[in-house]
Every structure is written in C-alpha cells, then in structure tokens.
Amino acid sequence: MRSNILLVFLVAVLCFAYCIEAKETHRKHKKAHERKQKKHMQEVEQKLEQLLELEEEIESEMANELDDPEAEATEQRLAEEEEAELAEQLEAYEQLYGEIPENPCLKMYCGAGRECIISEDGEGLCQCVEECGGDLDERRKVCSNKNTTWTNDCELYRQRCMCAEGLPGCVNEDNEHLHIDYYGHCQESMECEAEELNDFPRRMREWLFNIMRDMADRELLSDHYTRMEKEAETDQNKKWSNAVVWKWCELDGHPRDSSVSRHELFPLRAPLFTLEHCINEFLDSCDPDNDHNISMKEWASCLKLSEENIDDLEDLCEDIRDEE
The missing domain is CATH 1.10.238.10 (EF-hand)
Incomplete structure (x- = not known):
C-alpha cells in the first residue's frame, strides 16, 4: 500500500516538473520567435531603404544630364537598363520574403524606457527595453530624483518601466516614479532657505x-x-x-x-x-x-x-x- 502511494506521488512530481519544463521551453521559443521576427523586419526595412536610395540616385543622375543633348540618348538607355534591373531585384526580393508587411510599430508610441515589438499575431506591443548597451561615457551619466547616479538615461527609464510593470529586474518599488533630475553624477546641493x-x-x-x-x-x-x-x-x-x-x-x-x-x-x-x-x-x-x-x-x-x-x-x- 505504501509503495503504491509513493509511486503515485513520484508520478505526480514528475508530471509537475514536466509541465514546468514545457512552459519554460514554450517561453524560450516565443522569445526566439519574437527576436527572429524583429530581425526579419529590420532586414526588410534595410533592403527597402537601399532600393529606394538606388531609385533616387537614378532619378537624380537623369535630371542632371537632361540638358546635354549628346548624352540624352545614352542616359535614357542606361536608365531603362537600371530600371529593369531594379524591377528584377524587387521581384526576386518578393519571391524570397513574400509580400512586405506593414510594420505596426511605426504607428506606436511607447515612451521612455519602452520599445515596440511585433507579437505573434502581427500586432505592435510596448514592452520594457531589454538592453540599453554598455555605454560607459561619463557624459551620459544622469542623476535621478532619488539622488542615484545611472549609467545613462536608458538604464534609468528601463528601471522605471520594470518597476511599473512589476518585473523581476525592479530593484526598488519606489523606482516606478523614477525620473532624471539632471545630467552628470549626483552632487550635494545647497540647502534651500x-x-x-x-x-x-x-x-x-x-x-x-x-x-x-x-x-x-x-x-x-x-x-x-x-x-x-x-x-x-x-x-x-x-x-x-x-x-x-x-x-x-x-x-x-x-x-x-x-x-x-x-x-x-x-x-x-x-x-x-x-x-x-x-x-x-x-x-x-x-x-x-x-x-x-x-x-x-x-x-x-x-x-x-x-x-x-x-x-x-x-x-x-x-x-x-x-x-x-
């Protein structure tokens, strides 16, 4: 009888551990998917910018040479060739990546300490900044209203966001109302009479x-x-x-x-x-x-x-x- 109870208990423990592991695995996969999607959108925007710059260069060069009668025919031919090449690049790009989706983050305002990410449903969501970067420039340091010096304004706003959202990175609940007093290291101020x-x-x-x-x-x-x-x-x-x-x-x-x-x-x-x-x-x-x-x-x-x-x-x- 005792062995059966022990067996049932062990099975329950194993099932609970498996559920925890499965939940953690799902969370990691979701994070990886979000990072991959974000990287993909950045690549899409970068490629579009390059194509638009190429088109502008073509139009600019054509405009500069229109006053030259001898070069007009040559320029027309080169322009047609470059336009055809551009069309081929666009077609190849669309075949590779499919239809270019609209970036919902372009219409989002997230505020200081937050950044926009694209959810699995393709919607823009504001969340606390994940990383601010290791900027150690003394000129970037800021002093908060709590008289604490921060590496830069991004780190201060990121901390405020985490405390407002109740995230593990919050070191003090009062930091929900953190803001910048002035740039530079915190200094002792004179007493205000x-x-x-x-x-x-x-x-x-x-x-x-x-x-x-x-x-x-x-x-x-x-x-x-x-x-x-x-x-x-x-x-x-x-x-x-x-x-x-x-x-x-x-x-x-x-x-x-x-x-x-x-x-x-x-x-x-x-x-x-x-x-x-x-x-x-x-x-x-x-x-x-x-x-x-x-x-x-x-x-x-x-x-x-x-x-x-x-x-x-x-x-x-x-x-x-x-x-x-």
Whole structure:
C-alpha cells in the first residue's frame, strides 16, 4: 500500500516538473520567435531603404544630364537598363520574403524606457527595453530624483518601466516614479532657505517671460505663442500669465493629457539645477497632492498667479492645442 502511494506521488512530481519544463521551453521559443521576427523586419526595412536610395540616385543622375543633348540618348538607355534591373531585384526580393508587411510599430508610441515589438499575431506591443548597451561615457551619466547616479538615461527609464510593470529586474518599488533630475553624477546641493523659496516664483515668472520674449525675437515660436508674447509686452496683467501658460503647455508632451508629469518637467529642471538650488523644492510645491502630475491650477498656484484667472488660463491652453 505504501509503495503504491509513493509511486503515485513520484508520478505526480514528475508530471509537475514536466509541465514546468514545457512552459519554460514554450517561453524560450516565443522569445526566439519574437527576436527572429524583429530581425526579419529590420532586414526588410534595410533592403527597402537601399532600393529606394538606388531609385533616387537614378532619378537624380537623369535630371542632371537632361540638358546635354549628346548624352540624352545614352542616359535614357542606361536608365531603362537600371530600371529593369531594379524591377528584377524587387521581384526576386518578393519571391524570397513574400509580400512586405506593414510594420505596426511605426504607428506606436511607447515612451521612455519602452520599445515596440511585433507579437505573434502581427500586432505592435510596448514592452520594457531589454538592453540599453554598455555605454560607459561619463557624459551620459544622469542623476535621478532619488539622488542615484545611472549609467545613462536608458538604464534609468528601463528601471522605471520594470518597476511599473512589476518585473523581476525592479530593484526598488519606489523606482516606478523614477525620473532624471539632471545630467552628470549626483552632487550635494545647497540647502534651500525658506526666504529663497518664497521668492522663487517671482524669479521663475521673470525667467519664463524673458525666455519667451527671446524665442519670439528669434522667430522660434508658433504664430499663436508669438501673439501671446506680443500681447504680454503691451498688457502688464498678462506679462506673467501668458509666459506661465506657454511653458506649461510646452511641457505637457505626449500624450497631451492636460497635466505635466514629473518626468515631463526634466527640460525645465535640468538646466536650472546648477543655477537655482531651490528648483527641486519649488517643483515639489507645485504637486501638493503628490500624484506625480501637475495640473494647470497647481502650476498657476505655485507660481502665485491670481486664482480668478486660472480657469481662463486652462481655456487658453486648450485653444493653443486646437490651433496646433
């Protein structure tokens, strides 16, 4: 009786081990298939680029020689021969690889730390970057909001993605909200005094307006932003508000969701870090509910604009989006 029970137990253990091994084998095969498919798509795109470049060269050479009567006949013959050769190459390529499929990843936006892969069903899927490469250039190092130095921005965003997805590579759950503070090794910053922090919104408003005016002078703004800048030059009440709206709308990148994430603040924070040691404390004050997103109301409030105009500012930003 005991031997029968032991036999049944051993069989169950073997079956369980076999299932685990089969599942792992299937996963490896799936990964290998995805890598093979990705490599195939890269080869397809590379071959197409070469063929298109060849066609452009033919057209360019023909255009350059059309003014020469003596060379026209020769060029026509050579062009026909090269076109025939190109047609043969295309036919041979299609016979080898079949009809060239549309790459679904061309229409996908995956965001920092993610890359698009083509699934077995031929659909584009965003996943965490598998490898960033061994870039050891000191100039590529970045400092995070956790005061940790990373080899490059790819490694930092890859870590954030893995933590957001709950993958084994996540070293700390808090890294789900990881973002870049500035480029270079992390440094010790000066303490931000309360008086300095209280005066920071004024300095920020002044800086934003000066940047907006400089970009308008160099014709780097859109027509709508340029009109806002000119309006601010003549209307003192709009001097600060228009600059505040412009910068907030500019920071609200893809997807345009009417909020600025801590990650999207990087273009503002990075250049100011070495000049304004209160920049981190100020930006923290713009996110009082600590949801890692800054709304227009929060942005206007921390820059100490009049609350009665906040709704109008949001409407203005929506107008800008519609026009763009």
